[in-house]
Amino acid sequence: MWQLLQFPLCPFSRKVRLLMGEKGIAYSLVRENPWEYRDEFLHMNPAARTPVLVDSARNLTLSDSVAITEFIEETSDTAPMISGSATYRAEIRRLVAWFDQQFYGDVTAPLLHERMKKRLVHRQPPDSSVLREAMRLANGHLDYIDYLIDHRSWMAGSTMSMADLAAAAQLSVADYLGGIDWSGHEQTKAWYSMFKSRPSFRPLLSERMEAITPPSYYEQVDF
Amino acid sequence: MWQLLQFPLCPFSRKVRLLMGEKGIAYSLVRENPWEYRDEFLHMNPAARTPVLVDSARNLTLSDSVAITEFIEETSDTAPMISGSATYRAEIRRLVAWFDQQFYGDVTAPLLHERMKKRLVHRQPPDSSVLREAMRLANGHLDYIDYLIDHRSWMAGSTMSMADLAAAAQLSVADYLGGIDWSGHEQTKAWYSMFKSRPSFRPLLSERMEAITPPSYYEQVDF
Ligand SMILES: N[C@@H](CCC(=O)N[C@@H](CS)C(=O)NCC(=O)O)C(=O)O
Ligand SMILES: N[C@@H](CCC(=O)N[C@@H](CS)C(=O)NCC(=O)O)C(=O)O
Numbered sequence: 001m002w003q004l005l006q007f008p009l010c011p012f013s014r015k016v017r018l019l020m021g022e023k024g025i026a027y028s029l030v031r032e033n034p035w036e037y038r039d040e041f042l043h044m045n046p047a048a049r050t051p052v053l054v055d056s057a058r059n060l061t062l063s064d065s066v067a068i069t070e071f072i073e074e075t076s077d078t079a080p081m082i083s084g085s086a087t088y089r090a091e092i093r094r095l096v097a098w099f100d101q102q103f104y105g106d107v108t109a110p111l112l113h114e115r116m117k118k119r120l121v122h123r124q125p126p127d128s129s130v131l132r133e134a135m136r137l138a139n140g141h142l143d144y145i146d147y148l149i150d151h152r153s154w155m156a157g158s159t160m161s162m163a164d165l166a167a168a169a170q171l172s173v174a175d176y177l178g179g180i181d182w183s184g185h186e187q188t189k190a191w192y193s194m195f196k197s198r199p200s201f202r203p204l205l206s207e208r209m210e211a212i213t214p215p216s217y218y219e220q221v222d223f
Numbered sequence: 224m225w226q227l228l229q230f231p232l233c234p235f236s237r238k239v240r241l242l243m244g245e246k247g248i249a250y251s252l253v254r255e256n257p258w259e260y261r262d263e264f265l266h267m268n269p270a271a272r273t274p275v276l277v278d279s280a281r282n283l284t285l286s287d288s289v290a291i292t293e294f295i296e297e298t299s300d301t302a303p304m305i306s307g308s309a310t311y312r313a314e315i316r317r318l319v320a321w322f323d324q325q326f327y328g329d330v331t332a333p334l335l336h337e338r339m340k341k342r343l344v345h346r347q348p349p350d351s352s353v354l355r356e357a358m359r360l361a362n363g364h365l366d367y368i369d370y371l372i373d374h375r376s377w378m379a380g381s382t383m384s385m386a387d388l389a390a391a392a393q394l395s396v397a398d399y400l401g402g403i404d405w406s407g408h409e410q411t412k413a414w415y416s417m418f419k420s421r422p423s424f425r426p427l428l429s430e431r432m433e434a435i436t437p438p439s440y441y442e443q444v445d446f
Contacts, residue, residue: 046367047325060310066289067316074309086297087283093290101324102270144269 002027005041005052007034008209009116009176011108012065012100013051014169019069019162021200022079027053035121065100069162081162092156095148095163103170106137111177116212135179142185149187168195172204176214182223189223196221225250228264228275230257231432232339232399234331235288235323236274237392242292242385244423245302250276258344289319292385304385315379318371318386326393329360334400339435358402365408372410391418395427399437405446412446419444 002020004027006013020027032041034050045052045063053062062068073082082089111134114126145167148155155163171192174180182189195201196219205219217223225243227250229236243250255264257273268275268286276285285291296305305315334357337349368390371378378386394415397403405412418424419442428442440446 047321062313062317064317064320066320067313070316071309071313074312086294089297090285090290090294093293094285094287097287097289098270 001055001057003030003054003056004028005030005032005044005054006050007031008207009112009173009212010050011104011169011173012049014172014204015065015100015162015166016051016053016068016072017204018165018168018200019072019081021203022081022165022198023072023076024078025072025076035117066096069165073162081160081165083161084157084159088157092161092163095156096166099163099166099170103141103167103174107134107141107179108170108174110134111174111179115177116209119211131179135181138174138179139181142180142188145191146185146187149191155191164191164195168192168201172201176209176218177212178215193221193223224278224280226253226277226279227251228253228255228267228277229273230254231430232335232396232435233273234327234392234396235272237395237427238288238323238385238389239274239276239291239295240427241388241391241423242295242304244426245304245388245421246295246299247301248295248299258340288323296385304383304388306384307380307382311380315384315386318379319389322386322389322393326364326390326397330357330364330402331393331397333357334397334402338400339432342434354402358404361397361402362404365403365411368414369408369410372414378414387414387418391415391424395424399432399441400435401438416444416446 002025004013004016004020006017006029017027032038032050032052034041034048037048041052042048044054044061047063049063051063051065051068053068054060062071070082073080082092084092110130114130114134118124118126145155152158154160155167171180171188196205208214225248227236227239227243229240229252240250255261255273255275257264257271260271264275265271267277267284270286272286274286274288274291276291277283285294293305296303305312307315333353337353337357341347341349368378375381377383378390394403394411419428431437
């Protein structure tokens with residue numbers, strides 16, 4: 001069986017878990033704090049990042065969430081998440097990259113650094129100006145997501161895809177860390193509320209990272 | 224015909240150009256400085272990043288280099304660069320992500336910022352401590368590339384793949400900006416020397432970015 005090395009607030013691991021959940025692929029979780037640079041972990045992934053997906057029976061060790069999700073997509077035939085025409089697949093992958101890099105870089109990464117790493121690793125208080133800037137950028141990015149949802153049923157078009165999973169992964173971590181002000185973003189809110197009730201997402205929403213409490217509405221479908 | 228919006232030192236555009244060159248797909252270049260946030264460009268790619276690949280006759284606008292290269296790979300049948308078993312494809316994509324993110328973030332991006340953007344946009348001198356740190360990290364990353372080349376014919380295994388194109392794209396920009404000390408990296412140097420003579424790479428190596436001169440050995444196959 002697959003083992004996924006991750007920690008509860010890693011958005012890239014969440015993206016992989018949502019995909020495996022949608023496809024009904026079984027896996028167990030192994031807790032890994034990449035910032036501890038465990039020798040055995042570095043050996044599995046020299047980039048020292050989560051997620052890493054392992055199947056020791058088959059001697060497989062996969063890393064990088066895009067490489068992992070493309071692998072799962074290529075080797076499973078249920079619930080395709082990168083499908084349709086080549087143009088549609090390009091739009092799905094463009095949005096995955098936008099969430100994985102732009103949204104993560106501007107919003108999720110600074111929130112994780114200030115609210116999680118500083119607390120657990122550096123034992124420092126968060127820098128409120130960095131948090132304010134991340135929330136300001138989140139607001140602009142939510143405007144763009146509102147615009148997408150206004151024109152399409154799902155993030156990339158008429159079907160649910162990897163773009164929705166990438167979006168839910170980043171948004172849920174940012175929301176856990178109190179970085180999202182949902183007011184004025186009715187379209188994204190409606191999409192997220194619907195996504196929250198998916199069986200693939202419920203187990204993720206009920207998990208907690210030690211010492212860090214999410215807002216009271218974090219897990220609620222109506223918020 | 225395809226039009227590629229880019230500037231000469233954008234490594235992600237170089238990766239796309241190498242792929243199109245290997246496959247013999249024709250395109251013309253359109254100069255774009257993403258940091259000028261041209262309205263029409265933002266409209267094409269809200270992430271405001273190069274490369275963007277356009278075919279106006281077919282009303283296609285693609286952005287993000289991974290989405291673009293997967294699209295080209297899916298729609299062409301010459302010179303496959305993401306091929307082989309699912310496991311091999313995962314290894315190719317892992318290394319592409321490593322070059323696009325780790326090598327770029329640690330080495331190419333700070334070099335571009337200090338040596339290109341500060342000169343052309345901010346009219347400031349480069350910060351030598353940032354340059355030193357980028358070169359230190361480059362050295363460590365070259366050790367890892369040496370290790371890969373020691374164990375394999377090409378970056379990802381027995382065939383040339385997207386991983387080699389991603390590597391050449393990042394290394395060539397870092398080398399242009401004087402960020403690579405090749406001494407002690409014989410394996411990577413031999414691989415790069417061989418790669419430099421490929422017809423897909425020659426036109427890139429002969430291009431220049433205004434006001435920035437590469438080291439004298441930059442274009443030479445023997446260096
Ligand atoms: N491109 C990678 C990015 C993974 C990544 O950045 N993971 C973060 C955790 S969310 C990490 O491990 N960072 C290193 C650290 O925190 O020390 C992927 O998509 O898997
Ligand atoms: N994930 C994107 C990254 C592209 C990227 O970061 N491009 C740089 C130029 S090399 C850019 O446009 N940066 C914005 C700027 O310089 O203002 C891709 O692979 O295409």
